Amino acid sequence: MEMNVTGRCVLLLDGAHHAVPIVAGLLRDGADVTVHAATVCAALEDLAQRGRLRLTAEPVDETTFDLVIRSVTRPQRQPATAPTDTGRVTLVGAGPGDPGLVTVAGRAAIETADVVVADRLAPWESLAWAPPGVQVIDVSKIPFGRSTSQEEINRLLVEHAKSGKHVVRLKGGDSYVFGRGFEEVQACTAADVPVTVLPGVTSSVAAPELAGIPVTHRGLAQGFTVISGHVPPGHSASTLDYAALAQSGTTLVVLMGVRTLPAIAEALLDGGLVPDTPCALVTDASLASQRVVLSTLARVATDAAATGVGAPAVAVIGAVAALVP
Structure with missing residues (x-):
């Protein structure tokens, strides 16, 4: 059932990474969003730092909100393709933020991912296209906040691909425009991991x-x-x-x-x-x-x-x- 949330106050009681696509959609639709959780993922922390939502771990009066979402569950559906025994990495340049600007090839990659390694400026709504059970790894680099080193990102890509998984590296904009994408290609190539680069709309x-x-x-x-x-x-x-x-x-x-x-x-x-x-x-x-x-x-x-x-x-x-x- 569709609900008009424009101008509505929405409380979400889930701070995990799987809540980010829901939050992003609510914000896009004009909702006033508050996330109440003891801990939150880096992507939600970043959205709060940018003034797009409020975070609180203190008790809240749920009656003051127009809509309360207690937990986020992913719809179950079959993956687009069967899992492969050969691990690989796909770098997806996902555009400036609107999931509608992800390329068709980029969406197809997300739909067949076993693991998604996502940046802070990636369109997190696009994770709704991923198969059930996909592992999402948040490697946000938040200015003056939580950050994942490039060396650690490279290690994660290689490690998960070596275990036979299709790893999608989801990056904002285009991976090769100040995105350090070629460093990731070099790391995969050095480790004999097959890698494909899908260009994105650059900001x-x-x-x-x-x-x-x-x-x-x-x-x-x-x-x-x-x-x-x-x-x-x-x-x-x-x-x-x-x-x-x-x-x-x-x-x-x-x-x-x-x-x-x-x-x-x-x-x-x-x-x-x-x-x-x-x-x-x-x-x-x-x-x-x-x-x-x-x-x-x-x-x-x-x-x-x-x-x-x-x-x-x-x-x-x-x-x-x-x-x-």
Whole structure:
């Protein structure tokens, strides 16, 4: 039975990973979600940190909620294919967050998985497509919170594949765009584990597009440059020439740059980009919580702080950012 939960207060009494697809669906439908549990998985912790739901281990008055979900059970159905004796890994780039943006091939992989190793920004609703009994391993890397090392992720992929299982590595965006996907391919190859890579919709293009911004446009931008803002300009680990980027004439798309945005903006201004260069910040692209903040290069760091922009967010810098309808 379908129920309209838009604007409804929903209490979920389950903090395990199998509750994440239900929570994600409730949030997408506009529900106000509270999770009451003694312990919660990393994915729910991350959603709470991003302000999308509330977590509590304290007693709650259930009568104050419109809907109470006491436990989450998965519908039983037969797997799409019989289990195979040969273990393998499939890297699925699952897009920016909306499960509707997972490719057909990506969904087919999830439907035949024995084990799913999932990132924090993967569309957890898509786990509803997995067969009954699938093992879900949450390897979320939460900023300033719980984190799983890349070495441990590589080990998990190889270990479960070596035991004869089909392991789906579910990653947000595209696995090869700042997703460390090729490191995982190298680990599997070194261990003689067969591995397949399924491309995903990258947020570097999808986030601007969903905000109404084309990364290229005739007469304005003949190209676009995607950079990581994980480390700031001048950092010993940074390999980017910000003066050259400022003079490139391309749209600049910055991923993982919320924390370093002030330094990036300053470096681009120093490199010659004019202060009134249009900028846009897109948060939670493709989700019900998607938000767009319009600014200029001179003000973008101030506006980001004033409006509470947090990760995940994509910054678009260039004339095309002024085309938002």
